[in-house]
Amino acid sequence: MKALVWHGKEDIRCDTVTDPEIQDPRDAIIKVTSCAICGSDLHLFHNFIPGMLPGDIMGHETMGEVVEVGSGVDGKLKKGDRIVVPFTIICGECDQCKRGNFSVCETTNRKRHLADKVFGHATAGLFGYTHLTGGYPGGQAEYLRVPFADATHIKVPAGIPDEQLLFLSDIFPTGWQAAVQCDITPTDTVAIWGCGPVGQMAIRSAILLGANQVIAIDCLPERLSMAEAGGATTINFETESVLERLKELTDGRGPEKCIDCVGMESHVISSLPDTLLDRAKQLVMVESDRPHVLREMIYVCRPGGIISVPGVYSGFSDMLPMGAFMNKGLTMRTGQTHVNRWTEDLLRRIEDGEIDPSFVITHTVPLEQGPEMYQVFRDKRDSCVKVVLKP
Amino acid sequence: MFHFSNIVRTKGDPKIVESGPSLKRPEDQLARALGWFSIGLGVVEFFAPRRVTETLGMEGHETLVRAFGVREILSGIMSLSVDKNAGLWARVGGDGLDAAALLSGLTSDNPRKGNIALALLMVGGIAMLDYRAAQDTKPRRPPRDARRKLYPNRSGFPKGIESARSKARQIPSHAAAGQS
Ligand SMILES: NC(=O)c1ccc[n+]([C@@H]2O[C@H](COP(=O)([O-])OP(=O)(O)OC[C@H]3O[C@@H](n4cnc5c(N)ncnc54)[C@H](O)[C@@H]3O)[C@@H](O)[C@H]2O)c1
Ligand SMILES: [Zn+2]
Ligand SMILES: [Zn+2]
Numbered sequence: 001m002k003a004l005v006w007h008g009k010e011d012i013r014c015d016t017v018t019d020p021e022i023q024d025p026r027d028a029i030i031k032v033t034s035c036a037i038c039g040s041d042l043h044l045f046h047n048f049i050p051g052m053l054p055g056d057i058m059g060h061e062t063m064g065e066v067v068e069v070g071s072g073v074d075g076k077l078k079k080g081d082r083i084v085v086p087f088t089i090i091c092g093e094c095d096q097c098k099r100g101n102f103s104v105c106e107t108t109n110r111k112r113h114l115a116d117k118v119f120g121h122a123t124a125g126l127f128g129y130t131h132l133t134g135g136y137p138g139g140q141a142e143y144l145r146v147p148f149a150d151a152t153h154i155k156v157p158a159g160i161p162d163e164q165l166l167f168l169s170d171i172f173p174t175g176w177q178a179a180v181q182c183d184i185t186p187t188d189t190v191a192i193w194g195c196g197p198v199g200q201m202a203i204r205s206a207i208l209l210g211a212n213q214v215i216a217i218d219c220l221p222e223r224l225s226m227a228e229a230g231g232a233t234t235i236n237f238e239t240e241s242v243l244e245r246l247k248e249l250t251d252g253r254g255p256e257k258c259i260d261c262v263g264m265e266s267h268v269i270s271s272l273p274d275t276l277l278d279r280a281k282q283l284v285m286v287e288s289d290r291p292h293v294l295r296e297m298i299y300v301c302r303p304g305g306i307i308s309v310p311g312v313y314s315g316f317s318d319m320l321p322m323g324a325f326m327n328k329g330l331t332m333r334t335g336q337t338h339v340n341r342w343t344e345d346l347l348r349r350i351e352d353g354e355i356d357p358s359f360v361i362t363h364t365v366p367l368e369q370g371p372e373m374y375q376v377f378r379d380k381r382d383s384c385v386k387v388v389l390k391p
Numbered sequence: 392m393f394h395f396s397n398i399v400r401t402k403g404d405p406k407i408v409e410s411g412p413s414l415k416r417p418e419d420q421l422a423r424a425l426g427w428f429s430i431g432l433g434v435v436e437f438f439a440p441r442r443v444t445e446t447l448g449m450e451g452h453e454t455l456v457r458a459f460g461v462r463e464i465l466s467g468i469m470s471l472s473v474d475k476n477a478g479l480w481a482r483v484g485g486d487g488l489d490a491a492a493l494l495s496g497l498t499s500d501n502p503r504k505g506n507i508a509l510a511l512l513m514v515g516g517i518a519m520l521d522y523r524a525a526q527d528t529k530p531r532r533p534p535r536d537a538r539r540k541l542y543p544n545r546s547g548f549p550k551g552i553e554s555a556r557s558k559a560r561q562i563p564s565h566a567a568a569g570q571s
Binding site: 207226 | 394395396397399400401402403404405406407408409410411412413414415419465468469472473474530531532533535539540541542543544545546547548549550552555556558559560
């Protein structure tokens, strides 16, 4: 089959690889009908997340049709079922899964000894991600083996197009969880850094959860226009002062809730000198992340507020203002998304026509063009916001 | 076809049968070569500055050579990173510093001025490559003032934003009613 394969930094190719096989009775194989490129894939493309090996298949936003099931799937799935595959692989039985903390499932990471050492505890297995999360082959491919398939799936009805359902795999629940973690009340201002696909979903989620005001921050006009369309007031951090504008828009109080949809690769520009220093430190490997957004959020967030971090960080961040964080009594909530915790609610909202996540798609291309689209998405060329690939 | 990466695959996972084309362009390969060259030269300058100054008849300038070594290593690392363009421009600047330092040693009483001339020639050649690579690897981000498609109609709410907002407003009032 064809698959997008990681060969090294900035080197993803569309290779011919052997077809996946059932390896365990709890496996299923799907024929992929749609998959997407995520901002997290860009961190891998840049080799900023340790633990990738040449030959790894990319992709964790995937849906398709079940073509084969193992004997242990126990009737939970059958051939012909249409499913969206959550990017977190879950067993559904461990203590964490029972608590709904799916992204820290204690069973599915098959390289747990690695992760135990690096992070202190292993977290769930993830598709198409680093070997710290199991090194499972991803879904930017024609076929995908879904391990623990009896639990790791979202059954979706016929009659709704792929484009509306695909993002149940990751970015929609990710934006949703980011907003839910903010405990939004009807008087809150929610400020969202980053208007990529995750930021766009977080904006819509904050609106659906009843925020009084949503403010979105980025520097790309096309993404800011999409944020505005979704109900946000926007700030362009290249031409305006984020701190001043946020104060202005909140009568000097600062936003009660802040969401980081940027992560470890904040833009490096001379008007944000700390990003230059972070970049230099990254090059000589004394810091792994560029936490500009975290610093800014802690500084500007209203005391007693909540900081929610869906943006991915990989290792070590320097000069986080813990003094401000502690004295202002802030709360920080983070995590890879517990996808299946939110599915039922979100699927219903899509079915009811409350939201249509396909608004974010700007490019749909055949899988073979995937390698080019990584570059287009990374370089923000052609007003690209979200890429869907069709195998 | 043999693929080294297949050796480390977990048993049963898909293996590469045939690799597709890489999008790496010749200029990316050149940047890479220059990056490694920079690191190699930097390591020599840093750890054996005396060898360098002796060859050039410029004894006494070991500290400067060491500093240049650090500069070479840093711009080399940068040329190998995703910010290779900045690394290559740093190299172009460094070539200028190298040339200036060499010229200052090109005095009539230097018995090794032949070597210096040779070194200058080399720096010139490398500088041309650095410049070429820097030109060719310009980031492909659209410039800030480029024309862009905007998306003012993509709200994502099929029933409109106001409907989404008012639906949300009902939730808290329900919750409050439930509590009383
Ligand atoms: N927690 C999870 O489970 C989860 C899931 C999916 C994605 N993610 C992460 O979410 C983040 C965003 O993903 P995406 O797909 O939207 O990626 P993206 O790269 O398309 O979006 C990032 C956006 O941030 C903007 N940005 C950069 N620096 C900024 C700054 N200083 N201030 C404001 N905006 C800035 C960029 O212009 C860009 O539009 C990534 O880190 C990704 O890894 C996390
Ligand atoms: Zn993702
Ligand atoms: Zn589990």
